[in-house]
Amino acid sequence: LFNALADQAAVAIERIQLVADVDRAKLATEADRLRSALLTSISHDLKTPLAAIMGAGTTLRDYAPSLSDPDRAELLQTVVDESERLNRFIANLLDMTRIGSGAMAPKLVPSELGEIVGAALRRAAKITAGHRIELDLASGLPLLCVDPVLFEQVVFNLLDNAAKYAPQTSTITLKAHARAGEIVIEVIDEGPGIPADDLERVFDSFTRVEKTDQVEAGTGLGLSICRGFVEAMGGTILAGNRRDRSGAVFTITVPIREETELS
Ligand code: ADP
Secondary structure, X not given: OHHHHHHHHHHHXXXXXXXXXXXXHHHHHHHHHHHHHHHHHHHHHHHHHHHHHHHHHHHHHHHHHHOOHHHHHHHHHHHHHHHHHHHHHHHHHHHHHHHHOOOOOOOOEEEOHHHHHHHHHHHOOOOOOOOEEEEEEOOOOOXXXXXXXXXXXXXXXXXXXXXXXXXXXXEEEEEEEEEOOEEEEEEEOOOOOOOHHHOOHHHOOOOOOHHHOOOOOOOOOHHHHHHHHHXXXXXXXXXXXXXXXXXXXXEEEEEEOOHHHOO
């Protein structure tokens, strides 16, 4: 009997070992995939704006006196725009590192949604300039229990995407209402929407939907940062599509301030 049990135990251990190996292999593949996506993205997202800055800078240095004022202004604008793009990408990478290392400690304070949305809209004003913004925040919303800095970044990223993927002059709607213990916030656009198979995948780092690959300035990081931030604040974020017409809907839920947590 002892021998039989020992044999069974040996088989079980071998099985566990196999499962562990498969898990390790899966993890390694996932890590490899992320590493190579990171390298591809970094080399593209850093090199493209750098090349533009170097081109504009060199032209200005060598030919400034013979250039017309509008040409000089355009080259300078390229330097500013592309530096902004670099800055955005580096900020995204830093956000990712903070989430990944678990070093993010959200500072949850009672916050007014209207104020946070207002700040995000002001920051996104240039990006959304061609769009119509419709605000539909229910009156008398309770205070949110969020980190206002992180939450503004989430709303900004969603506005940025809506403006990027939906056609100019289309409407971007921001809606919010309260329900038991939480506030539900929706960012709705009139773009192509997101294929059903990709609704979860879009929250993975460096993932872009194939047909939107052509839109420039995408890093595939914005939504994974949104999910990392929202979950760190005890909320949820999901992607969906409109039923009445084409367009994406991003739904966030965040806890409202608990009176009992006030002390
Ligand atoms: P990025 O926009 O930098 O590519 P994100 O993580 O913000 O990265 O988004 C991931 C992908 O999800 C995008 O590349 C795009 O394919 C898709 N996506 C995000 N927002 C929208 C939207 N509002 N409408 C359609 N597709 C979207």
